[in-house]
Amino acid sequence: MKALVTGSAGFIGGHLCDRLRVHGYTPVGYDLRDGDDVMDGERLIARARGCDAIFDCAGVLGTAETFADLERTVDVNIRGTLRVLEVASALRIPLVYLSLKQTWHNPYMITKRAATEFCQMYGEYHGLPVVVIRGLNAYGPGQHWGRVRKVVPTFIVQALQGEPLVVYGSGEQAADFVYVSDMAEVMVRALERACWGHVFDCGTGISTSVNELAGLVIELAGGSSRLQYARMRQGEPQESAQVAETAPMRDLLGFVPDVPLREGMAATVAWYRAHWRETEVAA
Amino acid sequence: MRLGIGILGWNRPYYLIETLRALRDNDLTDCDAHLFQDGAVCRVTGAVRAEARDIEADVAVFRAMLPGGTIHQHEQRVGIAENRLAQLGYLSEHYDLWLALEDDVVVSSQYVALMRNLLEDWAGRDNVGAFSSPLWAEQAVQERLGYHVSERPNGPVSVLATRTPWFAPVLDRFRQYCEVIRPYEYRDGWPEYQTAVRQLFGGQNIVVSSDGTLIWAFQASGRRLWGVVSTRAITLGRDGTHMTPEIYQRVGYAAGVVHQHPEELAVPFVDATPL
Numbered sequence: 001m002k003a004l005v006t007g008s009a010g011f012i013g014g015h016l017c018d019r020l021r022v023h024g025y026t027p028v029g030y031d032l033r034d035g036d037d038v039m040d041g042e043r044l045i046a047r048a049r050g051c052d053a054i055f056d057c058a059g060v061l062g063t064a065e066t067f068a069d070l071e072r073t074v075d076v077n078i079r080g081t082l083r084v085l086e087v088a089s090a091l092r093i094p095l096v097y098l099s100l101k102q103t104w105h106n107p108y109m110i111t112k113r114a115a116t117e118f119c120q121m122y123g124e125y126h127g128l129p130v131v132v133i134r135g136l137n138a139y140g141p142g143q144h145w146g147r148v149r150k151v152v153p154t155f156i157v158q159a160l161q162g163e164p165l166v167v168y169g170s171g172e173q174a175a176d177f178v179y180v181s182d183m184a185e186v187m188v189r190a191l192e193r194a195c196w197g198h199v200f201d202c203g204t205g206i207s208t209s210v211n212e213l214a215g216l217v218i219e220l221a222g223g224s225s226r227l228q229y230a231r232m233r234q235g236e237p238q239e240s241a242q243v244a245e246t247a248p249m250r251d252l253l254g255f256v257p258d259v260p261l262r263e264g265m266a267a268t269v270a271w272y273r274a275h276w277r278e279t280e281v282a283a
Numbered sequence: 284m285r286l287g288i289g290i291l292g293w294n295r296p297y298y299l300i301e302t303l304r305a306l307r308d309n310d311l312t313d314c315d316a317h318l319f320q321d322g323a324v325c326r327v328t329g330a331v332r333a334e335a336r337d338i339e340a341d342v343a344v345f346r347a348m349l350p351g352g353t354i355h356q357h358e359q360r361v362g363i364a365e366n367r368l369a370q371l372g373y374l375s376e377h378y379d380l381w382l383a384l385e386d387d388v389v390v391s392s393q394y395v396a397l398m399r400n401l402l403e404d405w406a407g408r409d410n411v412g413a414f415s416s417p418l419w420a421e422q423a424v425q426e427r428l429g430y431h432v433s434e435r436p437n438g439p440v441s442v443l444a445t446r447t448p449w450f451a452p453v454l455d456r457f458r459q460y461c462e463v464i465r466p467y468e469y470r471d472g473w474p475e476y477q478t479a480v481r482q483l484f485g486g487q488n489i490v491v492s493s494d495g496t497l498i499w500a501f502q503a504s505g506r507r508l509w510g511v512v513s514t515r516a517i518t519l520g521r522d523g524t525h526m527t528p529e530i531y532q533r534v535g536y537a538a539g540v541v542h543q544h545p546e547e548l549a550v551p552f553v554d555a556t557p558l
Contacts, residue, residue, distance in 0.1 A: 018519060022305060022389050024543035141297045181301060222336055259300060263347045266340035267296035273334055 002026045003191075004048045004093075006084060007057035009033040011143040012098060012135070012180060016055055019184035023192070025053075032058070038080035045087045053191050056084045057098045059112065062148040064233040066107035077111035078118070085122045085130075094129040095119070096191050101134040101176075101201055102242050106235025116199070129196040133187050136203030136244050140180030140264065141271035146281040149233075152177070152265075153279065155214055156272045159221035164228035171211035171229065174241040176203035179264040182257030189253040203244025204257045216262065220269045285313050286399055287378035289370040291363065291385050292320040294337035296344045298387035298519055303348040306384075309395040315378075316352035318345040319370040326359035327468040333360065341386075362469055364493035368461045371454055375447045385441040390416075390516045391541045396548055397515065398444035401432070404552055406446065412453050412506025413445035416516040432511050432552050440497045440508070442516045449506060456500035459483060460493075513542040 003020050007013040008029035017027035030036040030047055038044060038058045048054060058080060060066060060073040081097065088095040099116040102109050122128040137151070145153035158165045186202045211227070218225050232238050246256045272279075288306065292299060306316065320342055323333040342354055355369060367383075374381040380402050382395070391397070394416075401414055414432065416439075463483050467476040469492075480491040489499050501508045517539045 018301075021517060021540045022301075024391075024541055026540050179300070181304065185304075220336065220340075222334075260347050263296075263340070263344045264300070266336070266343055267300055270294065270334070270337040270340050271297045273337065 001053075002028050002051045003053040003055060004028045004030055004051045005055045005057060006030045006036075006038050006044075006080075007059060007098075010057060011140075012138055012183060013055075013057040014142060015140065015180045016057060016184040016187055019181060019188050020055075023188050025188075030058075038083055039075065041083045041086065044083055045090065048087050048091055048093060051091075051093055053094050053096065054084060054088050055096045055098070055187060055191075056081060058084075059098075060108065062108055063104065063106045063235040065148050067234055070107050073107040073111050077108070078114050081115035082118060085118060085128065088130070089122060089126050089128045094191060094194070094196070095122075095131075096187050097130060097132045098187065099132050099134045099199075101136050101203070101244065102240070104235060104237055104240070108235075120197075120199070123197050129194065131190045131195045131197070132199040133183075133190060133202050134199060134244075135183055136176035136178050136201065136242060138180045138183050139177050140268055141275070142279060143180070144279045144281045145276075148281070151175075151210065151213065152217075152268065153272065153276075155217040156221060156269055157276050157280075159217050159223045159225045160269075160273060160276060162223050162225060165214045165218065165225050166228050166230050167210055167214060168230050168236065169210075169232040169238055171214065171227065172209050173237075173239060174207040174209050174243070175213070176206060176243040177208055177213065177261055177264075178203045178244070178257045179259035182259050185255060186249060186253060186257065189255055193253055195252050198248065198252065200248055200253070201244035201246070202249070202257065203246070204261070205244050205246040206261070207241060207243045208261060213265075216265055217269065220262075220266050221273075284380055285315060285378060286395070287315050287317065287374045287381035288395070289317045289319055289374045289381065289383050290345075291366055291370055291383075292318050292341045292345065293363075293366075293386065294321075294323075294333040294341065295386055296337065296340040299341055299344050300348065301389050301519055302384060302386055303345065305389040305392070306395070307348060308392040309390070311395065314395060316349045317370075317373065318342070318352060318354045319366050319373070320345075320354055320356045321361060321363075321366045322357045322359040324359050325468055326361055327466065328471055330468075330471070332470075362464075362493075364461050364464060364469070364496070367493055367497070368458060371450070371457065375450060375454055379447050381445065381447070383443045383445075384516075385518070387518045388442045388516050389519055389541065390442065391543050393543070393545055393548055394515050397511070400548065401511070401552055402444060402446055410507050411445075411449050412501045412504070412508050413443045413450060415439055415508055415510040416442050416514065432509050432554060440494050441518060452504035453497075453500045453506050456503050457497055460496045460500070514540065515542055517541055 003025045009031035020027045060076045066073045097119045100112045123130045139152035143153045323335045
């Protein structure tokens with residue numbers, strides 16, 4: 001069995017490819033890094049032909065960063081997903097779409113929300129077998145840092161270098177941190193259990209504040225970094241508390257992400273200790 | 284009969300998570316899991332070879348993911364060969380049926396049951412040393428010979444299933460090797476290490492790593508390393524010596540797909556060597 005993965009060179013897409021191989025699927029990578037653009041419908045349909053599933057993980061990422069890249073964010077995250085939906089619909093291939101739980105007012109999250117609605121529209125009116133995974137904060141080995149600020153790799157690299165960890169706002173914002181291969185497992189199970197029409201949150205259901213995360217990272221990295229507070233960035237609310245509703249995963253997928261934050265973060269710090277320079281993306 | 288599962292651990296908790304996740308997807312009834320955890324400071328040279336926190340992370344991951352398991356922790360870094368000897372020796376001493384895995388091996392969700400069946404089906408054979416699993420196999424071969432086993436003279440030893448009586452002569456040879464290399468560190472004492480091992484091999488030009496020597500130990504003791512023909516285990520290694528991106532690029536990602544078929548548990552094993 002073959003599965004097309006858009007955004008296959010990305011953080012979640014890459015781990016999803018590993019997870020697919022463990023489940024017996026041959027992943028077919030589709031990533032802009034290799035010249036495979038989700039906006040290119042002809043190329044997309046040619047690569048999707050013969051596949052048994054599509055996982056759409058492609059997208060322009062970033063909260064504050066996407067304000068300056070609004071047109072491209074709309075194009076890739078909405079029009080790109082529409083191309084994927086058209087291809088999946090034309091070939092009658094089931095689709096697993098990776099979305100977000102957060103509903104903040106920045107181009108990234110607005111476009112992912114819109115794309116989620118289009119997925120549901122294709123399910124309802126075109127009969128497409130589609131399932132949406134609303135991911136919380138995925139972390140783990142191999143996440144890029146630098147151009148787009150992702151809190152976990154940014155904190156880890158700052159801590160490993162002995163620099164202050166920059167916290168935006170009060171640091172009391174609560175998030176749900178989910179180990180990346182747990183998220184990949186949820187995505188594969190959603191396909192295998194044919195949960196068409198469902199929208200799943202994907203997280204642990206456990207709330208952790210940014211301050212708590214920073215403290216944990218400093219402890220695990222073994223440095224002497226301190227916290228440095230800065231004004232909240234554009235596109236991120238002063239107060240937020242996002243955690244996954246886990247019951248649907250438990251009931252329908254028989255699985256809830258369960259790599260504990262401390263152990264998952266310790267493994268992630270170990271990976272960055274050896275590899276952090278490889279994952280920097282220049283601004 | 285209880286089955287022992289021994290995993291070699293060093294400083295790669297991010298791979299160990301996936302090894303344990305895969306094991307956890309198996310039916311582990313009547314199984315005991317053991318982590319053989321190497322240390323950070325080399326016992327020969329006193330050099331720091333790993334971050335102590337990464338060793339602690341390995342142990343913490345094992346405790347969290349297999350809470351009923353047992354940890355065998357070396358105070359110092361003994362190296363892969365000595366740690367493997369501890370693993371193989373302990374499993375031989377305490378179990379008749381056992382599995383020995385490295386920390387980046389991911390097995391199929393039927394692997395434990397499949398190996399138990401295989402070890403029991405072939406109990407009466409006297410030419411077996413252990414069963415390996417190819418880390419990759421051509422898709423066509425997988426489809427044609429999905430349920431068969433065959434002799435694999437150079438099968439990977441990163442994933443082994445065996446019975447203690449089969450493995451005893453192999454373990455004796457491997458212990459000889461460990462005694463020879465004990466005064467040296469693989470990394471800094473390489474020339475002396477290499478000379479000592481070549482002497483053990485009678486001057487033969489054999490790969491002197493722990494993996495290479497284990498394969499030699501099978502051959503030297505007259506025990507065959509057999510393998511299931513299709514891939515029931517893969518290595519995740521994006522770094523290290525197993526399936527790196529470069530190797531996958533060469534052999535093709537399609538080759539590194541785990542053969543997952545629950546129905547295979549009902550199918551008898553056939554010796555496919557003549558094929």
